[in-house]
Amino acid sequence: MFSGVPFSGGQREAFRHEASKGSGSLPADATWLERLVRYAERDDLLLYVTAFIGVIMPALVYVLYHKAHSKKEQERLEEEAERRVVTIFYGSETGKTERLAEILADEMEDYSPPIVNMASIDPEDFKTYKGVGLFLISTRDNGKPPESVEWFMEWMDDVDSKTKRKANFRHIRFCIFGVGDSRFGPACYNKAAKILSRRLRSLGAKPLCAMAFADEKRSTEIDEQLRCWSDDVCEVLEDYITGGRSGRQKGTTTESEYDSEDAKREKEALFSKFLSLRRRRRSRT
Numbered sequence: 055m056f057s058g059v060p061f062s063g064g065q066r067e068a069f070r071h072e073a074s075k076g077s078g079s080l081p082a083d084a085t086w087l088e089r090l091v092r093y094a095e096r097d098d099l100l101l102y103v104t105a106f107i108g109v110i111m112p113a114l115v116y117v118l119y120h121k122a123h124s125k126k127e128q129e130r131l132e133e134e135a136e137r138r139v140v141t142i143f144y145g146s147e148t149g150k151t152e153r154l155a156e157i158l159a160d161e162m163e164d165y166s167p168p169i170v171n172m173a174s175i176d177p178e179d180f181k182t183y184k185g186v187g188l189f190l191i192s193t194r195d196n197g198k199p200p201e202s203v204e205w206f207m208e209w210m211d212d213v214d215s216k217t218k219r220k221a222n223f224r225h226i227r228f229c230i231f232g233v234g235d236s237r238f239g240p241a242c243y244n245k246a247a248k249i250l251s252r253r254l255r256s257l258g259a260k261p262l263c264a265m266a267f268a269d270e271k272r273s274t275e276i277d278e279q280l281r282c283w284s285d286d287v288c289e290v291l292e293d294y295i296t297g298g299r300s301g302r303q304k305g306t307t308t309e310s311e312y313d314s315e316d317a318k319r320e321k322e323a324l325f326s327k328f329l330s331l332r333r334r335r336r337s338r339t
């Protein structure tokens with residue numbers, strides 16, 4: 055019986071036929087699924103199919119996982135790159151602030167910031183901006199912003215009242231340098247810069263540093279006042295760009311700090327002190 059003589063081809067076929075009969079012929083009312091399974095069982099088809107799935111599925115899962123992961127990583131890198139973009143926005147009535155914007159761009163050449171006149175901002179582009187905005191804005195008659203920029207200020211107010219949420223500009227970080235003259239009185243002094251700051255914050259944008267005001271009344275030239283500010287900004291920017299990914303970074307001013315009148319006065323006083331110290335140091339050399 056166990057002579058090792060293999061079955062002949064005819065015997066094997068007959069055996070298979072018997073086996074298939076033995077596994078039970080399907081009842082007449084068998085469902086299509088049962089028929090399909092029975093059909094697949096024949097000639098080891100089911101075995102091949104399951105073996106194939108067993109090999110292919112893990113490979114497929116691996117490929118899909120890898121693809122999803124690398125897409126996420128790419129998105130993260132793109133977001134990071136957008137966060138590092140620095141743009142100088144200016145609003146100017148007679149051109150002085152525009153000139154300051156050019157000086158600032160030179161001072162910050164490491165960041166190669168483009169200079170954008172706020173009068174020609176595209177609102178749709180601005181809505182998707184995720185970088186740092188350095189805003190330079192002057193104030194004209196009775197605390198008004200430059201005429202060419204009025205629409206932008208109103209648009210920000212409008213977006214705010216329409217969306218009623220702070221999501222839109224939450225990625226934007228900003229620093230503001232107001233250009234004005236304190237001889238126009240405290241109510242009007244650098245009022246446009248103050249309004250701009252309020253509007254940006256009400257839309258969710260976050261200040262990176264305390265607002266600074268150039269005062270034409272000071273004996274220090276406004277160019278020099280700007281240069282002092284840009285030194286501060288460079289430091290804060292470096293912190294921001296190389297530092298934490300979100301929330302408060304070193305040098306970031308929280309809203310409450312920013313809002314506090316005392317803090318503002320203190321910073322103004324410090325800025326003036328800093329300017330006169332620097333002036334004295336320069337005159338000595």
Ligand SMILES: Cc1cc2nc3c(=O)[nH]c(=O)nc-3n(C[C@H](O)[C@H](O)[C@H](O)COP(=O)(O)O)c2cc1C
Pocket residue numbers: 145146147148149150151152192193194195196197198200233234235236238242243244245270
């Ligand atoms: C007619 C006139 C009105 C001004 N009104 C204000 C004012 O209300 N508040 C303020 O801080 N500065 C005021 N300033 C000072 C300007 O903001 C300052 O001269 C500034 O450098 C102008 O910059 P710009 O040429 O970029 O607009 C006024 C200047 C002029 C000539």
